[in-house]
Amino acid sequence: MPTNHSTQASSTIDPKPLAGRRAVVTGGTIGMGRAIVQALTDRGAEVVYTGRSDRRLAEAQAALDTPLAHPVRSDATDANAIADLSDQVADRLGRIDYLFINQGIAEFQTLEEVTEESWDRIFDVNAKGAFFTVQRLIPLISEGGSIVFTTVSNDRIFPGLSAYSGAKEAVAAFTKVLAAELLPRKIRVNAIAPGFILTPTMGVAELTDEQRAEFIEQGNASTPMGRGGTVEEVAAAALYLAAEATFTTGVELPVDGGFGQGLSA
Structure with a gap:
């Protein structure tokens, strides 16, 4: 009787390849962050994830529907909250294998519209919060672990995003500097750089339904693959960068449908 090689091969695939692994995902209540939490827990990892809104944390926990996911209310702009997050992660998980720095906010503001308050708000969340969260949690990351930042596909720029683009460029710089600093501990540091991704907020605060529809139309038109990416x-x-790319560090991986690559049909 002939052997069904495809069936035989599929039976050897581990359905929970990350069982026993532990991770932290900041900004994990919606969009890309929640998708990362979902992907981790689907593969058996235990995850602490953060958000600033009690409502969104509750909604995320209901949607994830797994005892492997642990919500923590935390504000990346508050040093005391970051310290408390570190304590909670240590108590809940002990050591961690993966740290995903995903929190972020964006606001469309032209040169004339940007204020010192809006500039500080965007940099505090996207850059300062990202850096000091890593600083606090790095003692908990096991040797051989990894950090993955979320940046943005910045090779082509939308007007009105000076502060956001600048803050994410800072995070891209952290990726390379920390990759070098953490080589002695065998901790890899990389970044994903999403382009136009379909999320509930589209990455921008307080979009109206009309603005969201216009944003989607523009995003589809400007993406060489002709569509927005999914959070999955x-x-x-x-x-991939966290768990599989074990000989990769210091890179920023575009996930942008060719947006930043100068492609055309």
Whole structure:
């Protein structure tokens, strides 16, 4: 009787390849962050994830529906909250294998519209919060672990995003500097750089339904692949860098449908 090689091969695939692994995902309540949490727990990892809104944390926990996911209310702009997050992660998970720095906010503001308050708000969340969260949690990351930042596909720029683009460029710089600093501990540091991704907020605060529809139309038109990416596609890239790309560090991986690559049909 002939052997069904495809069936035989599929039976050897581990359905929970990350069982026993532990991770932290900041900004994990919606969009790309929640998709990363979902992908991790689907593969058996235990995850602490953060958000600033009690409502969104509750909604995320209901949607994830797994005892492997642990919500923590935390504000990346608050040093005390970051310290408390570190304590909670240590108590809940002990050591961690993967850290995903995903929190972020964006606001469309032209040169004339940007204020010192809006500039500080965007940099505090996207850059300062990202850096000091890593600083606090790095003692908990096991040797051989990894950090994955979320940046943005910045090779082509939308007007009105000076502060956001600048903050994410800072995070891209952290990726390379920390990759070098953490080589002695064998901790890899990489980043995913999403382009136009379909999320509930589209990455921009307080979009109206009309603005969201216009944003989607523009995003589809400017993406060489002709569509927005899914949060699941971003999560797949993030998990690849975290768990599978074991000979890769200091890189920023575009997940942008060719947006930043100068492609045309």
